[in-house]
Amino acid sequence: TRSTRPQRMLKAVQKNGTKGNPESVISAIDYFCKHSEWAMNVGDEKGSILDSVVTEVNPSTVLELGTYCGYSTVRIARLLSPGTKLITLEFNPVNAAVARQIIAYAGLQDKVILVEGSSGDLIPQMKERFGIMTFDFIFLDHWKDRYLPDIKLFEECGLLRKGSVLLADNVICPGTPEYLEYVRNSPRYESKYYPAHLEYTKVEDGLEKSVFLG
């Protein structure tokens, strides 16, 4: 059967990247998306904003929703302090297999726990399966209609603490109107919009950072 875009992206990483060098993996994916095939990675412009928020938070517990090919997983994991691991959730096994290989090519496999499954099923299992009390940092980049139900699930499962930071991709394009309305109007969050553009295009998009107030 025909290869998938993530599988072709993996080939480009193995061809143009340097094993064990996360920056070269990030550059190889960005190059592939700019010159070969557009793909829905957070990209370099929004990725730099992601980098700055992760650096500012310096989290000990990290969750990513929607691994896809592992591009943002690599961006986040390369910035984590020694001994810190990030958990990333992906329900498509083909994408998960590609992501594992891209994360390993970057040399970051020891900093990442990739769990195959749906966020709706896995979020309630975080405490028992991974000994998580609360998350310091959460990156939302999965199906856009899952952002709102999943943030409510975090609250119900007691996975947020005063100061937990949630960073959401694509709040303009494709858009997450219900999520935005919730975090911007709820007294339990302090929200801030970071304007940017849809990855590899001039279309407006941005990230929404929401701090849980307890």
Ligand SMILES: Cc1ncnc2c1ncn2[C@@H]1O[C@H](/C=C/CNC(=O)c2cc(-c3ccc(F)cc3)cc(O)c2O)[C@@H](O)[C@H]1O
């Ligand atoms: C509940 C659940 N649980 C686990 N894994 C889950 C999950 N829901 C989805 N996943 C996984 O995550 C990825 C999906 C990411 C969805 N991202 C987007 O749809 C997206 C789209 C665009 C875009 C913008 C303009 C266009 F014209 C076309 C596309 C840009 C983006 O940045 C996106 O993120 C994918 O690997 C999927 O299997």
Ligand SMILES: [Mg+2]
């Ligand atoms: Mg996205």
